[in-house]
Amino acid sequence: MQENRLDKNILQSLDAKRKCLMPYVTAAYPNLDVTAGLLDRFxxxxxxxxxxxxxxxxxxxxxxxxxxxxxxxxxxxxxIDALFDRIADIRPKLSMALIAMVSMSIVRRLGIDNFMKRASECGFDAVIVPDVPVDESESLSQTSTAHGLRCILMCAPTSSAKRQAEIAKHASGFIYVIAAKGITGERSAVDSQLPTMVGQLREVTKTPLIAGFGIGSADQVRDVCSVTDGAIVGSAIIRRITEAVDGKLSDDKIVQTVGDYVESLYAGTQ
Known part of the structure; x- marks a missing residue:
């Protein structure tokens, strides 16, 4: 398997005794300049x-x-073409890994091989296709791997031991551990079953385990990172972008405000 920036960065963080904070942003929201600014700040x-x-x-x-x-x-x-062009432009300035989170409908529309090729060429390091279950992911995984991309699989609190083992078998990069039942969004607490699920996965894989869904504060990041290798924060970041947009803040001010919030979350990784 080819060397990959995502693998290297996760390993470096964990070797430095710091868990991994992975922010989530929606591409081009509110525009590609803000997206690029946020990536630079993160x-x-x-x-x-x-x-x-x-x-x-x-x-x-x-x-x-x-x-x-x-x-x-x-x-x-x-x-999508504009996004790929902007990623290609800023990729040389960034050391962090870039993960495309994308629906299979989009991938199919462009063609699986074509999408993976273009994503890799512009500078993405991994893909997450959340609407493809593990038992249907083999061709997707093979194609992404052929283009040097990690294919991140998701593991839900409802996953059986058999499903967990299957996910572990095919996982690369990290396993996205869903920390709360249902759809994305902020919650007052993560699922109480998270430590149990993480323990079960640790028995069948050495692949890093990064948890997402429902995480929105430094304390929650710290709690999640006490049992996993890192935390993904999405809806809480997007909500702050929306509040800034609706408040008519400038692009630079949006980047500053959201960046300061993510920096506060980063404190929870040690």
Whole structure:
């Protein structure tokens, strides 16, 4: 398997006794300049990776906050070609890994091989396709691997031991451990079963375990990181972007405000 920036960055963080904070942003929300500015700020904070969501009108796993950001980006004319071009432009300036979170409908529309090729060429390091279950992911995984991309699989609290073992068998990069039942969105607490699920996965894999869904404060990041290798924060970041947009803040001020919030979350990784 080819060397990959995501693997290297996760390992470096864990070797430095720091868990991994992975922010999530919606591509081109509110525009590509803000997306690029946020990626630069997250990189300077020290995040080993960032997830970039591709706007899609019919997302199955996302709550109203993320779906609203998708709708706004699409209404503003989001184009995948423009995103790939901007990623190619900023990639040389960034040390963190870039993860494309994208619906299989988008991948199929462009063609699986074509999508993976273009994503890799512009500078992505991994893909997450949340609407493809592990038992249907083999060709996707093979194609992404052929283009040097890690294919991140998700493990839900409801996954059986058999399903966990199957996910562990095919996992690369990290396993996205879903820390709360249901759709994405902030919650007052993560699922009480998270430590049990993580313990079960540790028995069948050495692949890093990064938890997401429902995480929105430094304390929650700290709690999640006490049992996993890192935390993904999405809806809480998108909500702050939306509040800044609705408050008519400038692009630079949006980047500053959201960046300061992510920096506060980063404190929970040690």
């Amino acid at each position: 990189d300077r904070i020290g995040c080993p990776a960032v997830e970039i969501g591709f706007p899609f009108s019919d997302s199955i796993a996302d709550g109203p906050v993320v779906q609203d950001s998708f709708n706004r980006a699409l209404d503003a004319g989001f184009k």
